[in-house]
Amino acid sequence: MNVDLPRLLGNFILDSLPLDEYELLYPHLQRVKLRQSDVLCRIREPITEVYFPTTAVLSWLHSTTEGQTVEVGMTGFEGMMGVTFLLDRDSAPWEVNVQLAGEAFKLNAEVFVSILYKSTALRRKVTEFAYLKLMQLTQSALCNRFHPVEQRLCRWLLAATDRIKNNELLLTRDILAQMIGSTRPAVSIVTGTLQSAGLIRAVRGKITILNCAEMKEATCECYHIIKHEFDRYLLG
Numbered sequence: 001m002n003v004d005l006p007r008l009l010g011n012f013i014l015d016s017l018p019l020d021e022y023e024l025l026y027p028h029l030q031r032v033k034l035r036q037s038d039v040l041c042r043i044r045e046p047i048t049e050v051y052f053p054t055t056a057v058l059s060w061l062h063s064t065t066e067g068q069t070v071e072v073g074m075t076g077f078e079g080m081m082g083v084t085f086l087l088d089r090d091s092a093p094w095e096v097n098v099q100l101a102g103e104a105f106k107l108n109a110e111v112f113v114s115i116l117y118k119s120t121a122l123r124r125k126v127t128e129f130a131y132l133k134l135m136q137l138t139q140s141a142l143c144n145r146f147h148p149v150e151q152r153l154c155r156w157l158l159a160a161t162d163r164i165k166n167n168e169l170l171l172t173r174d175i176l177a178q179m180i181g182s183t184r185p186a187v188s189i190v191t192g193t194l195q196s197a198g199l200i201r202a203v204r205g206k207i208t209i210l211n212c213a214e215m216k217e218a219t220c221e222c223y224h225i226i227k228h229e230f231d232r233y234l235l236g
Contacts, residue, residue: 056102076163
């Protein structure tokens, strides 16, 4: 291996690769800064670039024809954007945008596909990540249908902090409402309740989790199910 290559980049998939596969991929990676609300992938449009987040958090979004939007998946340092290439699809049935600003590595989609087919470990890691996302998609659908706004909000906030490893989240109530399939007034009421209980501090454009232990008690089983699979995935 070229000793000048940095070995740990901050993305789980990239950092898990054996040296020979890492050397194939690394020359094509470009470190980029992603801003909140950047759109990386539109529904059923060709994906031209693949992203491996390090500190950014990406949301997988689906919308109705009337324009109502809900988050169906979340990806941070553990994964990537472009998993549908594993299924020989160059587009996705969801939109992906940046929910929490940060950094990522990107590379050309055609280059990624060519390396994917000759890299056993990369294909295995992407497959494991695809399973994690499938589980998250199904659990999110159940959660959004059956659980109250307070539990869904706690689930989302905890999942986001798991990915950025920071208790401060720079986002608005409008964004939170969209993420959990609710309304801004409902989210405002719930954030006020959680703040009064000492679980969070909510100011304009920023929410800070003050008591993770009680937040985990206030959320639904969906967070704990997803977190269990998330931890298993990271342990390999």
